Amino acid sequence: MAIEYFLAILLGIAAGIFTGITPGIHINLIASIALALSFHFDPLLLCIFIVAMSITHTFLDFIPSVFLGAPEDDGNALSVLPGHRLLMKGYGYGAVKLTLIGSMYGLLLAIAILPLYMLAVKSAFGIIKASVPFVILAISLFLILKEDKKLVAASVFLLSGILGILTFNLKPLSQPLLPLFTSLFGLPLLFLSIKNKTKIKKQKIAEIKLKRKAKVRPLLAGLLASSLVSLYPAVGSGQAAIIGSEILGSLNTNEFLILVGSINTIVMLFSFVTAYAIGKARSGSAAAVAEILKEFSLDAVILFVIVAVAAGLLSFFICKAIAKIIAKKIYSINYAKLCLAVILFVLAVNIFVSGIWSVFVLASGLFIGLIANISGIRKIHMMGSLVVPTLLFYI
């Protein structure tokens, strides 16, 4: 049995590497395939596979985020994503390494507070449940009011919300989150990279040296913000990162990357725990695990934590190696052609997985995403695509 567990972890890591570095392929897709195959395999083994894949994915998905869709300028504008800012200065590898530090230490810190988190979640479930619409609305309003261009931010939030409602109501569509998130968060950046003829500098394979304090501050803020947002639907890593940076005060690019890395992994780990503790799955993977297991026990949670640590440790080194290879090669690749190839690949994946009608979701999301990117507001307002449908559910 131990060998089977080990194999499930390894296969999960391999799947997580694939979903992490391939744009447009999300773990929810693989988790749903695993769910469909659940009658062929031992449920626990399948869940180990999903947990290992999900944790690995959170380590690797910064690779396409950092290396693809970079802007045309030197990356100093406020609207430019922190990973792209470092990529444009030749530190793409360093940027990925910072998110890895965040993911690894964040995972270990989250495990350290897990018993406390579980107790807190169980005892506060009533309050959490009652406060869902108020909290997610408050977070969204807070983020809009933080912008200089409040009207544009509110418009993007509402347009994304309408797109979310329409996408979830497009009956022939399978996997609606796939075209929704691909179009809002992926396609606009790729489109602008082609339009602006972005050129990537030769990358330095160098570590970005940080003082201990510069690591501890974002990690603690990440832990606090993740603990909060992992309890609420429609609130994800992006919002948690902004809340985390608000807790800390001003954050430089390096600290912010550690913060987002930690949040990404902690939110994923906590989603399995909340599925056990309060029966609410806050991620597609946790939903699949809960559905496969039906009866979610404490023993299963403990096993999943061990799996998460094993997958996290291996992913750390694998991701470093992959980022190093990409950083060395990216300078010699025609960046516009690479982005175009990714767009075509993503389009094909969407049509294959979600159906031909997904093309219309992709087009709408692309236009909304372009508004957010051109106007220079935070892209996080496009999470209105989940927040608004969730709010409507509670009304």
Add this chain to the structure above:
Amino acid sequence: MKKKLNFYKLTFILSILSLIFLFFLTKCLDARESSVKEVYRKSVGEWVKISGDIKSIKDYKTFTLLEVCDEDCIVVVSKEKINCEMGSAVEIVGKIIVYKGKKEIETKELRCYGN
């Protein structure tokens, strides 16, 4: 700068137009009505719409299981608490899932029409 502003305006107009088009698509496109027998032949993840009678209801902590039958029967999973009674006629719109090797429907919309 002027070019950027024009592009910005264009994306704004296109986003609204595309949402209007998508709205009409959601009104025009519906999950195709199927018999339970047809559901068994469809793929996992597809949207379906079925009508039938409730043969049994089992309430669990986080979900409810219904057995819905026309000429054949299928298990329907509802994550919401439902207020239907046994014998009620129901119309269900949902997605096909598989549990323990058997196809089931996970509901998105469920309407009861009395006993």
